[in-house]
Amino acid sequence: MTGFLPQHAEDAPQQITDDTQMTLFTAEGLLRSVPGADPVPALRRAYLRWLQTQLQEEPAAQADGWLASLPFLYAVRAPGDTCMSGLGRQAYGYLAPDVIGAAGPVNPHSKGCGTVMRSAPFGLAGVGPDHAFTAAARAAQLTHGHPTGYLAAGALAALIDRVVSGDELPIAVQETVAQLAAFPASAETVAALSRAVELSEQPAAPEQVEQVGAGWIAEECLAIAVYCALYAARTGDVRGALLLSVNHSGDSDSTGAVAGNLIGAVHGVYALPMEWASVVEGRDVLVQVADDLVMNFGLGDRSALGARYPFDEGL
Known part of the structure; x- marks a missing residue:
């Protein structure tokens, strides 16, 4: 694969997956969290709003929040059984x-x-790698109780926090692995990331990606994303790295999504191939949510955000 598959209609947007849908609701949950309070209850409410988009065909007359009012997010894109249950x-x-x-x-x-x-949005909240790790891991436990599942989520958040704060990616990976290693149950995730780093020092190929794993489980999905991002950091070849992230026989939509999160955090949106980025479904919403994260957490300015993100104190 070297690009998007043709759509039935020439002007049809390229569809987002459940990965992007849930990422949007993660961002919304963070934006609706009361400052200084535990964010996990607000994140659970956000994920419940996502769940409703998968169980009904269109928004309710009085939708709870901006994202829940957007019809295109009600498309069912093979959501994970564990998230649903x-x-x-x-x-x-x-x-x-x-x-x-x-x-x-x-x-x-x-x-x-x-x-x-x-x-990924936990890493953009500007709270530092330790807090980003903890918040992401605890929110992951709302659906996945295995330590590898939620520790890998925490590792991605901490990694993104580090790179957007200015760390070079190889250093950020090294520091995140050390952070992970403090948890006795982290051995699977540490091993997967170490394997990704080791393989990234060799010529890149789809076969190398599959040596990291298939991406269906958390530590392999994270490790494939890290492998591809390290390739982009070493070569400057963002397009090639994104292609590496999806050209394998595993869970390519998820590994592509996470690799895109990480590569975007390192290189910025303007490094992405514009002929791909410009045709993504809901692009205006994606850009707006990203801008809102920057406004809220980067600039500390909620003056234009209150209508979209009322604080959510419910359980």
């Missing part, structure tokens, strides 16, 4: 920050990539 429970649980590393109370054996693929 975890959010569909009446009761929910997540671990307190000081006990991260034990199995979570919801889907304790699940470590699918549905945690990593939605966690």
Whole structure:
């Protein structure tokens, strides 16, 4: 694959996946979190709004928030069973920050990539790698209780926090691996990232990607994204790195999404091939949400955001 597949209609946008849908709702949950309060309840409410988009055909007459009012987000794009089942429970649980590393109370054996693929916005909140890691890991526990699943989500958030703060990617990866290693249950994620770093020093090829893994599980999805991002950082070939992230026989839409998150954080939006970026479904919404994250967390200015993101204190 060297580009998008042809659409039935010439002017049809290239469809986003459930990965991008959930990432948008992660951003919304952060933007609707009360400053200084635990963000996880607001994130759960945001994910429940995403869940409703997958269970009904169109927005309700009185939709709760801006994203829930957008008809294009009601498309069902093969959402993960674990995300659906975890959010569909009446009761929910997540671990307190000081006990991260034990199995979570919801889907304790699940470590699918549905945690990593939605966690990039935590790294853009400007809270530092430790807080980004903890918030992403705890929010991941809302659906996936296996430590590898939520620790990998925390690692992506911390990694993005570091690169947007100015760290070179290889240093950011090294520091994030050290951060991960403090958790006894992190061995799978540390090993996957170490393998990605090792392979990134060799000539890039799809076969190398598949040595990292298939991407269906959290640590492999993260590691493939890191492998591709390291290739882009070493060569400057952003297009080639994005192609590497999807040209394999595994969960290519998720690995492509996470690689795009990381590569975009390192290189910026203008490094992306514009003939791809300009035709993505809901592009205006994606850009607006990204700008809103910068306004809220980068500039500390909510003056234009209140109508889109009312604070959400519910459980």
